Amino acid sequence: MIRFMNLVRLIKIFIASPGDVNIQRDEVERLIWDWNAEHVDSKGTILMPVRWENNSSPSFKVNSSGQEVINHQIVKSSDILIAIFGNKIGTKTPRGKSGTVEEINVFYEEHKDRVGIFFVEGNVPVDLLDEHKMVMRYKQYLSNNNHGLYSSYDINNIRRFITREVDKLISNNSDYKEAENNIENNLNLNIFDSLEYDDDERLFVIHAVENSIRDFGDRWMSGHTLREIEKWERENNLSEYLSNRYTSVLQKLFDRKLLYVKEYTSEGNPRLYGVEVEIYKKLKKVILESNEQIEQIKQKFEKKEDLNKNQDLDLPF
Numbered sequence: 001m002i003r004f005m006n007l008v009r010l011i012k013i014f015i016a017s018p019g020d021v022n023i024q025r026d027e028v029e030r031l032i033w034d035w036n037a038e039h040v041d042s043k044g045t046i047l048m049p050v051r052w053e054n055n056s057s058p059s060f061k062v063n064s065s066g067q068e069v070i071n072h073q074i075v076k077s078s079d080i081l082i083a084i085f086g087n088k089i090g091t092k093t094p095r096g097k098s099g100t101v102e103e104i105n106v107f108y109e110e111h112k113d114r115v116g117i118f119f120v121e122g123n124v125p126v127d128l129l130d131e132h133k134m135v136m137r138y139k140q141y142l143s144n145n146n147h148g149l150y151s152s153y154d155i156n157n158i159r160r161f162i163t164r165e166v167d168k169l170i171s172n173n174s175d176y177k178e179a180e181n182n183i184e185n186n187l188n189l190n191i192f193d194s195l196e197y198d199d200d201e202r203l204f205v206i207h208a209v210e211n212s213i214r215d216f217g218d219r220w221m222s223g224h225t226l227r228e229i230e231k232w233e234r235e236n237n238l239s240e241y242l243s244n245r246y247t248s249v250l251q252k253l254f255d256r257k258l259l260y261v262k263e264y265t266s267e268g269n270p271r272l273y274g275v276e277v278e279i280y281k282k283l284k285k286v287i288l289e290s291n292e293q294i295e296q297i298k299q300k301f302e303k304k305e306d307l308n309k310n311q312d313l314d315l316p317f
Helices: 019-043 066-075 099-111 126-144 155-172 174-186 199-210 223-235 243-256 277-288 291-300
Strands: 003-005 008-016 045-050 080-085 115-119 215-217 260-264 270-274
Touching (some): 008 019, 008 155, 019 045, 019 080, 045 155, 080 099, 080 126, 080 155, 099 115, 115 126, 115 155, 199 223, 199 277, 199 291, 215 223, 223 243
Parallel strands (some): 080 115
Antiparallel strands (some): 003 008, 215 270, 260 270
């Protein structure tokens, strides 16, 4: 299932594994954030790594194990599952050989697809030989029962798996395209509608079109954007009304769905916002056809000269 976050698809990737492969779990999570940095703009998609220790929450439920809570809260609702096995199969549960094996089964029962299982290869410590044999038995079980393909753990194998499964989800998901079209068609882009838009929003759009800008940094990355706005205010002899409200107006336009998150930080927070090309064209048309309204807005925020500042102090009395 794909969720929508303002024209950006959100795809949740559950990372399942026993506790002996934490290094690999961290590596996969970093890979997911790197994938976002490379593809969020071109694919309009953000991937969210999901791990039981980060994304599940305490829940008291009678006659329900901790594993069942995890299954209900985050396994079933994820979109892709990556399972990693090293030398341990994991802790046995009432429903499976281990928590990881149960998560694989639960996810597959829910989605019937999008499961990648990877085995870490290498020397096996003597004290883990017996547990490693259980991993090998599970590996053999997958082969004997026609449970698809598994692969050796390699970060390039993981990357290829993620890209393939994400592309399949995108191409098969007509709901997103329909939602995207509905959002764009239902937007009121007449920024001079006094009931719909505020003055800071009008100034933001006027500035963006007059300076041919479609990308805007968030509050942590706003330095360049703010300098451009302040320069525009000086050139038009305007007060600092827009520059002083930049962070809040950015959020307002994002909430309106005029802006979308174009780039995320490695922690998954917005870094850069953008305007969709078709929306920008429509806003540009509104601006080009509204010279009189634009002048009225600029006059409203025209910086007033301080009469006392230039007053002649050498008076004859």
